Amino acid sequence: MPESAAPAAGTATLPTILCVDDEENILSALRRLFRGKGYRVLTAASGAAGLQVLEGESVDLVISDMRMPEMDGAQFLQQVRARWPGTLRLLLTGYSDIHSIIEAINCGEIYRYITKPWDDHDILLVVRQALETRALALEKTRLEQLALRQHAANEAAMAANARLKQNYITTIKILASIAELRGSNQAGSARQMADLARRIAVQLQLDPKETQDVFVAALLHDLGKIGFPDELLSTPLTQMNGQSLGQYRKHPIHAQQLLMPLEDLHGSAAIVRAQLERFDGKGFPDGIAGFAIPLGARILALVADYYNLQQGGMVQRHLREPEARSLILDGSGSRYDPAVVTAFRQVIDGGMAGHAGEGHGGVEILSGELMPGMVLARDLVSREGLMLLAADHVLDARIIAQVQDFENKSGMRLHIFVQRPVPA
Structure with a gap:
């Protein structure tokens, strides 16, 4: 019979995880792991029992073993995908049968597979990222449905499209504000970075779509830090040790993974991933150099450093604006693209006539x-x-x-x- 970790009063909205495995010791281990981490945990000892649970419960994420009698993990997850497409699917496999894994990926469209024995930290991170991805996708779906209803009510299709764009940008700004609440920068700094990045993009004559991608990437550049411990968030970059520095350098990858399910943000996700790359090839996570780095990422790298130098994110003391600007100019050709540095100097020194676009004028x-x-x-x-x-x-x-x-x-x-x- 399927089991449930009974939620306490007032926890009905906790994310719900269904663990399916024919080994009771595996289910017990997963139940213990997730129960104390803010999740509601359901268990089932077979694929058929798992389907019964899904028929009566609202489940956000399913973790299924691959090798089970009667109905294996691939067959089970295929049915979950067909009947509950909004439920995320993870595969738990304890053997190296690549064909079975491929079958589960193709038939069940799994989000990720995890090998047994697992690392508790890794599986918790995968589950958290999966649920955050689902939340973003649901929010996007909600906004799309809202826009459709507004579109039907509006007489002019162009006015409805403009409202959809505004809702989209507002949602991005809200996500940026959420990321800022977990960050060490001043409130509103992400919008300042995004505005400067957009102005540099305009100075470099990027097309409107590329400029928009740069603007959104700057707003969401710290999204991958949401899971950082408080101590790491408050530590300047130059004071990080090997372990914390390694964790820090992975935050662009985590942000890209969160954004990739949203098709409209693929361009911004690529920029966010490459934000720690250096023009001389000594950056992270891919060590690419020069023009192989997306131009938007070359802009974002400069803008983020410019503000972080002033707000204590890179060194222990807060630099004055002229000091931060001087360090940016000194990094031309090594950390930063010289063309981007030139555009930055022109924008900062008033080389652009006004600040055309969102956020200025009036x-x-x-x-x-x-x-x-x-x-x-x-x-x-x-x-x-x-x-x-x-x-x-x-x-x-x-x-x-x-x-x-x-x-x-x-x-x-x-x-x-x-x-x-x-x-x-």
């Missing part, structure tokens, strides 16, 4: 001057750097009242920039 007004129909020209952020409303948001009476109420209760004045009205 006129600053008081909350009492807001009127329905006004459009935000910049993200509306709190003093702590948390985003309240995204740029291009069209204000209505309800939102205006909420903004004014926020100011009254927080005792702080928001910096509100709205788009200038178009002359009649």
Whole structure:
């Protein structure tokens, strides 16, 4: 009979894992491993029993052994894929039968396979990444469904597409804010990095899609650090030892793995992966050099270092902006692409006429001057750097009242920039 680790009161929303194996000692080990890590654990001793559990329970992730009587892991996961496609699938295999693994990958479309005996840290990391991947995919699906409903309600298809793009960018910014909560940088720094990266991309005349990929990659460049311990997050790069440095150098790979299920973010994921590469080939994780590094990653590497030098992420003390800029310029040809360094200097020194694009322009007004129909020209952020409303948001009476109420209760004045009205 299938077993369940009974959840405590109030834990109904915990991620649910179903472990399927015909060996009770394996199920017991998995139950002990996951029970104390914030998961609800269900078990089944066969593929048929596992299907019965799935018929009556909402399961986020299935871990199935490969070799089981009557129904092996490949056959079981194939049925799971067909009947519950939203449930992630992991294969647990204790022997090196490559043909069976390939069958499970092809038929069950498994997320990953794990060999027995497993390393507890590795399997916990794989499960956490799998569930984070599923959460991102579900959020993307939710936004797509929301956009479809909005599209049906809108008279103009172009207006619906613009709203979808805005929701997409807002979601990316929210993810960046979540990553910042686990990071050591100042709140709002990811948006500052993203804006500078975008301006450099425009200076280098990248096309709009490439510029967008760079902007999003900069927003999400720290996503792979979410699982870092607090001590590692607060340690400057130059103070890391071999073990912590090795863990740090893997964060771009973890971020890429989280982003890859989202097709629209493949370009940004490639940039995030290569953010620690150096122009001279001495970087990580792939040791590629020169123009083999994606141009977006060459931009992101420079921008991230520029801000991290000022915020204590690279060295123990916080450098002043001129010191950080000087180190960036000194790294031309070694750490950084000389062309990117030149564009950076032109942007910082005012070589671009204005800051065209998202996040700039408009006129600053008081909350009492807001009127329905006004459009935000910049993200509306709190003093702590948390985003309240995204740029291009069209204000209505309800939102205006909420903004004014926020100011009254927080005792702080928001910096509100709205788009200038178009002359009649």
